[in-house]
Amino acid sequence: MTASTTTGAVLLDLAGISKRFTGAAGDELRVLDGIDLQLRSGEIVALLGRSGSGKSTLLRIIAGLIAPSGGHVRYRGRELNGANPGAALVFQSFALMPWLTVQDNVELGLAARNVAPAERRKRALDAIDMIGLDGFESAYPKELSGGMRQRVGFARALVLEPDLLLMDEPFSALDVLTAENLRTELVNLWETDGFPTKSICVVTHNIEEAVLLADRVLVLGSNPGRIIAEIAITTPRPRDKRAPGFEAMVDQIYGLLTGRDTEPAVAEVDTATPTARPLPEASVGGLAGLVELVYANGGRADLPAVADDLNFEIDDLLPLVDAAAMLGFLTVEDGDVLLTDIGARFTTADILESKKIFAEQARHRAPLVRTICKGLTGSADGSLRAGFFLDLLRRGFGPEDARRQLDTAINWGRYAELYDYDTDSDKITADPDAQVFAGVRGKWTM
The missing domain is CATH 3.40.50.300 (P-loop containing nucleotide triphosphate hydrolases)
Known part of the structure; x- marks a missing residue:
């Protein structure tokens, strides 16, 4: 045959x-x-x-x-x-x-x-x-x-x-x-x-x-x-x-x-819900490493070649691509990934500036991170139980996927110094020095 x-x-x-x-x-x-x-x-x-x-x-x-x-x-x-x-x-x-x-x-x-x-x-x-x-x-x-x-x-x-x-x-x-x-x-x-x-x-x-x-x-x-x-x-x-x-x-x-929702429309960036546009299961270090690799390759890389060089399977590589694209660091074009201007700034900045860039992109373009930030802003003391967000996520995800979504959002928010999470109390607490919370700190008792 x-x-x-x-x-x-x-x-x-x-x-x-x-x-x-x-x-x-x-x-x-x-x-x-x-x-x-x-x-x-x-x-x-x-x-x-x-x-x-x-x-x-x-x-x-x-x-x-x-x-x-x-x-x-x-x-x-x-x-x-x-x-x-x-x-x-x-x-x-x-x-x-x-x-x-x-x-x-x-x-x-x-x-x-x-x-x-x-x-x-x-x-x-x-x-x-x-x-x-x-x-x-x-x-x-x-x-x-x-x-x-x-x-x-x-x-x-x-x-x-x-x-x-x-x-x-x-x-x-x-x-x-x-x-x-x-x-x-x-x-x-x-x-x-x-x-x-x-x-x-x-x-x-x-x-x-x-x-x-x-x-x-x-x-x-x-x-x-x-x-x-x-x-x-x-x-x-x-x-x-x-x-x-x-x-x-x-x-x-x-x-x-890679064509599935890797580059959202401008209006969708501000309106997409956490269930309509889930967070890719990617660590900050992983997606940052991919952005750095594309930068070192002159700002454009062929995904099949990257996967072959790194001995990555599709399930290893594409969540990193999706995450970097969601945050606006990369765009995807016919199997290639291209570095954006903000991606170049992110990968060449010092650690503090890099965190500021990540924080701005995450709170604006990552729906679940944005939702958590808004929830903390509206709370009495700048904190909410993680279980609150987990219950909301379970309306659109199974229990395991809901937990993974929340874990990813917590990791991204911690790196960006937008908020922290205490395992013992199960509370997510806003960082009072984060720019996104400026102007509302006075009503919190920290």
Whole structure:
């Protein structure tokens, strides 16, 4: 099978898929919304997106492990109302039974299907041989390297001869060289006539991995997860990372992923709410380091090149980009980041001036920081319990995301010396010397 192979029959059809979860307080969190997707025989499809885009949730709906809140899932034309009989899943964390040998682990799925012992043994040994672990049948997982354990995970899935091989970030727990080797071997197996599966769907946050493997890349947006772009990759496999066409495709996808609200309209800077424009989960040191890197590069940097140089995944780099863009230090243009005038001042100033610049940008452009500052200004003594803001955030976020939002805002505000936080009292208190609170200090009892 190659990228030029005409894809065949529809194996799986998702129409109007949505997924909602209800929190302990009865709040509703929308994870997926309006997903339409078909998986066909003869193709590899990559689901690519940031953390929180619902990639893994979507994969589990395809596998039939969780039910959608709305829409329809059809496998070979029939409504799916339970585990997908034509799918097998490869996990990120290997998920092997430590007390079972390699062969016993590979036979697990066959045993669950009541396959006779002799047939189980034959098919398991064939799968073990196919993925390059011949000779390790009697080994236990603790005796294997990470790459070898993931090979066992592949064998356990492939021995079921599934129509759909579903993979949830299968290479992310491996070192770079091992991951590269396994990806290459997977492509080689896919190209052989005897490969026992008809379609592969892989979840990843690695853009290069998606372009290396897939015939189609589906780019998911976040909050809630939805498909924002579908990109066909027509270059035959194996693909060369150094080819100009490869680099252009990676740049295009970076542009799609960085185009989401990284540069707000002027009016939105003053009016956006903390739930409509969440804070990226980025430390001040991290975003400052990125701004400094772009400055050292002459004021412009190619994001794929930055990620490659730093060995960063998309989930590592893009929150820093989003944070720097939110604060007006960088702008994003087609996968490149450009330094702004205020960004240049921020990165070249001394520490005190740098903090003043950060404080001004944060209280003006970061909605949650602005909301906290306004709340403290309106309070009787310049302080409020953090739980007050946490309760407000829970109206738009799940409990964990609400806590992360508040923690990020506290860290940014502390660095900017806008306010401080006392863990014991759970109180956020304004810094009386911060310019934003000038003129109202007289009504506080500090």
